[in-house]
Amino acid sequence: MSSLFPALVSGSTARRPALRFGDRSLTYAELAASAGALAARLDGRERVAVWATPSLETAVGVVAALLAGVPAVPLNPKSGEGELGHILGDSSPSLVLAEPGVELPSPVSDLERVDVQVGAAGQDTPARPGTEPDDPAAPALVVYTSGTTGPPKGAVIPRRAIASTLDALADAWQWTGDDVLVHGLPLFHVHGLILGILGPLRRGAAVRHLGRFSAEGVTRELGTGATMLFGVPTMYHRLAEALVEDTELAKALGGARLLVSGSAALPVHDHERITAATGRRVVERYGMTETLMNTSVRVDGEPRPGTVGVPLPGVDVRLVEEDGTTIASYDADGTPTGTYDGETVGEIQVRGPNLFTEYLNRPDATAAAFTEDGWFRTGDMAVVDPDGSVRIVGRKATDLIKSGGYKIGAGEIENALLEHPAVREAAVTGEPDEDLGERIVAWIVPADPDAPPAAEELADHVARRLAPHKRPRTVRFLTSLPRNDMGKILKRALPDAVAKAPKHD
Structure with a gap:
C-alpha cells in the first residue's frame, strides 16, 4: 500500500x-x-x-x-x-x-x-x-482496551485500518491539508493518537497539542488560525460552562470550521448550549479501539445532536437483536433498510477495512468477538432514526435496561435528566427488581449540593420528557461520578459509592 x-x-x-x-x-x-x-x-x-x-x-x-x-x-x-x-x-x-x-x-x-x-x-x-x-494487513499498532471486563486485551490495528478510517473521515469532514487541528487528548488511545496526531499528518495538515486541556488554550489556538477542535464530552461540557461568561471563547469556537466530540455521547443539553453561544454545532462520530471509526455526522449534512451520524464510506453497519435477527442495515448507497423508527433497539455490528486483525495472543476472545458471518460485535446498543442516523443508547452490558417488558437505553434518560436545571451530571443504570425485572436507577450530581432536587421531581421530569415507563424508580446523589482518563463514566464503579449515596426511593 x-x-x-x-x-x-x-x-x-x-x-x-x-x-x-x-x-x-x-x-x-x-x-x-x-x-x-x-x-x-x-x-x-x-x-x-x-x-x-x-x-x-x-x-x-x-x-x-x-x-x-x-x-x-x-x-x-x-x-x-x-x-x-x-x-x-x-x-x-x-x-x-x-x-x-x-x-x-x-x-x-x-x-x-x-x-x-x-x-x-x-x-x-x-x-x-x-x-x-x-502489506495493508501488516500490524501498525497494538492498542490495549480499557479492561472493564478483565485484563486489557491488545487490539492489533493493521495499516489498512488507519488509512481507511482517516480517509473516510476526510470525506465526511472535508478534512484537508489546510486545516489546523487543536486537541489536548492523551496519546495512548485511538482518539488522541490515531485521529488527533496521525490524522493531520496523513492529510499534510498541522496539529497543535495543548499538553493539558483548558478553555484558555482552546481560545488561544482557535483564535490564532486553528480550524478544528477534537475533544471528549467532559471537555465540551467544561467549554459549555465557560461560555456563560467567556465571550472570547465563544468567538473562538464560533470561528472554527469543525468541532468534533467522541469517545462517549455528548449530552444534547451541551450541544444546545454550545450552538446557542457560538452558532457552531458539535459533530459526533462513533468508534472504538477494535474498529477505529464506524460512523459520523457529516459536515455537509443536517445537524443531528444526539446522534453519531451515518456509516462512513466503506464501513458496513447493522443493528441486530439478541436472537440474531437483523433489525436495520444500510444499502450500498447508505440508505437505511429494515426498522428505523428511532425506537427499536439492537446491537451495533460492523465490518470493513477499519477493523482490527485480532486480540494479541487471544484467539478465543478474537473468535468470540465476531459473528459466524464475519461481523464484529461492538456491544453498543442503538436505534436508527427515521433519517438514517445512528443514535447510541448505551452498552449492552451496562446500559440496556429491561424493565416491565420494555428495552430501555440509559442514554436517553441521562439526556433527559441533564435538561433539568438542578442536575449537573447524571448516570443511569439498572438494578434487579422482583416486579419489573430491572428498575431504573439515576445517579445524580446536583447543581447545588446543599439543595438537591427531589427524587419524585426528577422522575416526573423524565416521564414528561420521554415516557412513564422510563422514569427512574431510585435516585442516588453523589458529589461526583467516577470517570476514566477519557472522561467516560465508570458505571461499574457506581455501586461502590452506595454508602455515601443516600437513596430516594
Whole structure:
C-alpha cells in the first residue's frame, strides 16, 4: 500500500508546520528527519513500546515505528504497575521509546530504553521512501482496551485500518491539508493518537497539542488560525460552562470550521448550549479501539445532536437483536433498510477495512468477538432514526435496561435528566427488581449540593420528557461520578459509592 504519510516524502510540504506542543514545533522536513533517523534504529525489531506522554517525542516515536514497519504499543503513563506488567508481558516489546529525562516506572524501566531525539541534524533529509510495509494487513499498532471486563486485551490495528478510517473521515469532514487541528487528548488511545496526531499528518495538515486541556488554550489556538477542535464530552461540557461568561471563547469556537466530540455521547443539553453561544454545532462520530471509526455526522449534512451520524464510506453497519435477527442495515448507497423508527433497539455490528486483525495472543476472545458471518460485535446498543442516523443508547452490558417488558437505553434518560436545571451530571443504570425485572436507577450530581432536587421531581421530569415507563424508580446523589482518563463514566464503579449515596426511593 502507499505511504501512510505522503507529506513526509513530498518536497512541497517540507516547510509546512506539522506538529506543535506548547512552544516546541516541527515542520514536515524536521519531522521526516527525526522520525526517519529513529526508524533506521528500529529496523528488525518485532515490537516496540512507546511511553505516551503528551509530547513531540511520542508523536515522533510512533511515526518512526510506522515508517520502519514495527508495531508500536502505546503505554498510558498513568497506568499502575500491575496493568503495565500485564501489557508488557502480553506484547513483549523489545524496547521502549521515551521522552528524554522522563523517569520510567517498574516494570517499564526494565526494558531497553531509547530516548527519542527531536530536531537532530540533517533536518532537510526526507523520510526514507519505501521503508513502510506494502502489506495493508501488516500490524501498525497494538492498542490495549480499557479492561472493564478483565485484563486489557491488545487490539492489533493493521495499516489498512488507519488509512481507511482517516480517509473516510476526510470525506465526511472535508478534512484537508489546510486545516489546523487543536486537541489536548492523551496519546495512548485511538482518539488522541490515531485521529488527533496521525490524522493531520496523513492529510499534510498541522496539529497543535495543548499538553493539558483548558478553555484558555482552546481560545488561544482557535483564535490564532486553528480550524478544528477534537475533544471528549467532559471537555465540551467544561467549554459549555465557560461560555456563560467567556465571550472570547465563544468567538473562538464560533470561528472554527469543525468541532468534533467522541469517545462517549455528548449530552444534547451541551450541544444546545454550545450552538446557542457560538452558532457552531458539535459533530459526533462513533468508534472504538477494535474498529477505529464506524460512523459520523457529516459536515455537509443536517445537524443531528444526539446522534453519531451515518456509516462512513466503506464501513458496513447493522443493528441486530439478541436472537440474531437483523433489525436495520444500510444499502450500498447508505440508505437505511429494515426498522428505523428511532425506537427499536439492537446491537451495533460492523465490518470493513477499519477493523482490527485480532486480540494479541487471544484467539478465543478474537473468535468470540465476531459473528459466524464475519461481523464484529461492538456491544453498543442503538436505534436508527427515521433519517438514517445512528443514535447510541448505551452498552449492552451496562446500559440496556429491561424493565416491565420494555428495552430501555440509559442514554436517553441521562439526556433527559441533564435538561433539568438542578442536575449537573447524571448516570443511569439498572438494578434487579422482583416486579419489573430491572428498575431504573439515576445517579445524580446536583447543581447545588446543599439543595438537591427531589427524587419524585426528577422522575416526573423524565416521564414528561420521554415516557412513564422510563422514569427512574431510585435516585442516588453523589458529589461526583467516577470517570476514566477519557472522561467516560465508570458505571461499574457506581455501586461502590452506595454508602455515601443516600437513596430516594
